[in-house]
Amino acid sequence: MTDTTPWRRLNPRMLLVHPVRELIKYLPILLLAVVAGSVGGEPWWTYVLSGLGVVIGLLRWFTTSYRITPTHVQVRRGFINRRMLSVPRERVRSVDVDATLLHRLVGLAVVKVGTSASHGQDGLDFDGIAAGDIPALRAELLRKAELTEEDGPGEAGGEQEAAGGMAGAQASGRDFSGWRWSWARYAPFTLTGVASLFFAAFFALELQFFDGGLLLRLQFVRDSIDTVSHIPLLEGIVGGAVILVVAASVIALVRYVLAYSGFAIWRSDATTLHVRHGLLRTRQVTLDERRLRGVSLNEPLSLRAVHGASAHAIMTGLGRERGGLMVIEPAGPQGDALRVATAVLGDETPLTCTLEQHGVRAHRRRYTRAATGVGLIAAIALVLQLLGYVSPLVWVTFAAIVPVAALLAEDRWRGLGHARMPGLLIARSGSLSRKRVVLETSGIIGFTVRRSIFQRRAGLATLIATTAAGRHRYSIPDVPIEEAWRIVDDVMVHEPVQAAVAQH
């Protein structure tokens, strides 16, 4: 390569960040050493170790350089094992600016470049770019003229027009997320919020039911149990539940505020989308909308109960860390999630249209599956009872488990459905974590039709669309088999033909 573009270094202020970061990494060892040192013996090796860490951190700055040539983005790294990462510029799909608190203190950020093959290779990261240089670097990385690759038939025209129309309607560059601080009230109802509640409940149960549970080994836990055991049982349970809910809510709230404070989404031109969020550690992602392959609208049961929802964009080239999913609206009012998803997709119909249900057999299967689950729990309960771990009173809980399972089955059935629109495949499923996924058929690069022995008997199949975007696989459970073949036929054979005809 006869390129003469000069190599550039990262910002020298990284020389401040690296040592601190290394020291934080070694903090537990250092603390341990200090404690041990007070007992006896000079823990000199820990100082050597952390000193070495600092030196390596500093070396990293001296050995890293990068350049952007007219054709490639290149990063050189390493002291002993020198490595050069070189990516053709037309492969650059997104730019993610990640500023941790430490970086922000010295006015820097990490610029992460998402490429079209980012599930295969490690990231193209520029760790340590001054905030002031970022807009120029970002523009350089994403320069549109370089994006010449034609991929996916029938994609260029319609989508861009739709996007252009949207940009006209939304004054260009204006934030359309509508995020407000008050949305933090949805945090406890998100899946992570509910999960942390269950996590806390699990610990509480372990403490309750098993002698010698993990927590019982801690002295202060035992002490507090002694005090608790004086409280009458019912009060204890109610009090415990309240404490659990409050604790889990606070955790979810803190998480939400840290991650999504100041959420903003805007377009700078017809095909460039920007998303910014975060309180202490801020993220700003710039996306090429031509890499958009769909949108998912997430309505987990808990969030639906308070009329909330969130939305993701399904994209390629977002980098491994984000798994191809970009939050375009965090948990908030349903209407706002729908509005933002519509604005990104350019059309509301696929997000609100009624879906084709999967028939009686699929309905029955939701119940048989729920019954199987209950049966499994019953078997475990039976074994536990026979082995003497739980009292026969455990069967009382089935008075709650059975109706809950039935209600969940019914709710899952109500959510289940799919629809076809020109160029789009729409599917919705799930109850506890219900999702409506709108996928562009041009982004679908294959189908898997999976049929268990029970599904074959019922004439059903799980249809899985594979794509390079988002989660890489999107499945529609329990589709009638004839319908599954029809969709495969439609998308794989007819749409490409139509697109080819349209091009000529």
Next chain:
Amino acid sequence: MTTAEPAGRISRIIHDPVGRPSTRAVAFWTWNAIVGWFVFLCLQLVWMLIANAWTAPLHLAGLALTVVVAIVHVSIMPRWRYRVHRWEITEDAVFVRSGWLTQETRVAPIARLQTVDSRRGFLHRIYGLTTVTITTASSAGALSIHALDDAVARDVVATLSAVAQQSKGDAT
């Protein structure tokens, strides 16, 4: 792609694909399963040895269960698989059907192929078999054509690699 195909073309291929695995596949799958169960049985015996539980009823029951399940699996699975496994490569797509209890049909347009690789394990070589795996840009979209005759597999790889080189656009 000049002529639009009649509807249900995929269904035709789904119900009547041409390619079958090699006739030696049944023997291959049988021995593959036997080896697997043998390893499992050995682990169970080692556990009994360590626990010194040669007469413990639970351990013996577990051992008996393993033997019964293994015999059923080894005698049913290979033939069932042979009945299910099919593949076909047309000018615009690749189809693979596999499995036995749970069956999968995978379809990928030829234009989206990325890599083609063939794998021959120790047991594969004994029977002269090759498994060809085709990947697309989706990590969930790999297609494997199991237990092909070596000669057939070479043809398949040659055909597909030629196509994969021509293909433009992998939908990333």
